Amino acid sequence: ILNVEQSPQSLHVQEGDSTNFTCSFPSSNFYALHWYRWETAKSPEALFVMTLNGDEKKKGRISATLNTKEGYSYLYIKGSQPEDSATYLCALTGTYKYIFGTGTRLKVLA
């Protein structure tokens, strides 16, 4: 069974701080890796999907990198804002199925 692990489980940062989280996965059987942001009372929202080793994606202050050979992805948030507070999920996909990590819960303090 594929295991996708995320760390840390939760963290609090001050407004303006930059932060990053990790998603680890087995490096074999890789097809694509997804990052989602899940705000309270809303649907999970897709941030990035990456497929190639060395992929880097950026959306505003948020960026992500992928290393398929060593089995990890990093999500970075530059200059965190209170509206960044959410749970960040990563997921590994195969043919149909998505395997989700347990998420990193971020709280940005004003």
Added chain:
Amino acid sequence: DVKVTQSSRYLVKRTGEKVFLECVQDMDHENMFWYRQDPGLGLRLIYFSYDVKMKEKGDIPEGYSVSREKKERFSLILESASTNQTSMYLCAGGTGYEQYFGPGTRLTVT
């Protein structure tokens, strides 16, 4: 704008009741998924469907069944609700490359 809707945001049912959770997508996607989310466990796949009338068990199908009579609708059925099925249920539609989530149904079984 793609849309996945779920019939209820909050639901309270009694132990032993038959429960239907409905999900509708307007994206014409073949694949649809039902997950549950519990604290510390992340999103776990219950069932998925890659075509009308087709269904596949996910990682935790026990106590659940599904129905996909039309492409846009995927129903999750709890044949006899139990307290350990109290959870947040999320439906998603998509492809192997992307998924779009509904807003979730928080089910409480008393």
